[in-house]
Amino acid sequence: MIKPPTNCPSCDYPLEWSNDTLYCRGPDCTATGQKRIEHFAKTLKIKGLGPAAIEKLDINRIEEIYELDIAYITIRLGSAKIAVKLFEEIIKSEKEPLNTVLPAFGISLIGKTASDKLSKVCESIFDIDADICKEAGLGEKATSNLIAWLDSDFDKYSHLPFNFEFEKSKSTSSDRGTICITGKLSSFKTKAEATKILVELGFKVKDSLTKDVTILVNESGRETDKTLKARASGVTIVDNLQTFIGELN
DSSP, X not given: OOOOOSBOXXXXXXXXXXXXXXXXXXXXXXXXXXXXHHHHHHHTTOTTOSHHHHHHHTOOSGGGGGXXXXXXXXXXXSXXXXXXXXXXXXXXXXXXXXXXXXXXXXXXXXXXHHHHHHHTTOSBXXXXXXXXXXXXXXXXXXXXXXXXXXXXXXXXXXTSSOOOBOOOOOOOSOSSEEEEEESOOSSSSOHHHHHHHHHHTTEEEESSOOTTOOEEEEOSOOOOHHHHHHHHTTOEEESOHHHHHHHHO
């Protein structure tokens, strides 16, 4: 019978069981630290900061990413060209909103979905508390994990070069009305392309002529049953969607 290890093979810190998996919680564990950096870099899409580069750079804490300079990177990676590219990627990551940054810290149950929910009810990481989490719709366990992280771990990351502010998701609600597109479009390559733009502009797009439709797009010029019905109901008929969108601006 194979006995599971009791201590981390990397730092010798006592291992802990969680959901049938052994974890090392050692604060100075090199292996855990590098995995944490790998997840952070992948989430923020810092190109060039993969497992091999992390090991060569000999960094074990997320904070160390933003302490790197081109000279040190060049020495450790052996290429000035690669160093410049990686440094530029790191600088670019500083502009990421909290929607992306928060999931990058690897807090259990706090991923992109939870972060986006929070972005709808608060402005920054400094607004987050148990009540805000509840308002955002986070579960009890996710809330507990996030609040515990804010209380115990956030302080060491608070000096990082992020504004720690959420980016508000674009509204997909019917602010400007509901549009139905019938037939083929001539002003757009695909209906999907047109739909994407309309949604970004605040319209709701439907395939059928429901009661809430306020605009019908018919670029074919044919008086279809749908067009006749829309006209009789007082629905606005648009024969060129591209022109219609242009007139909105």
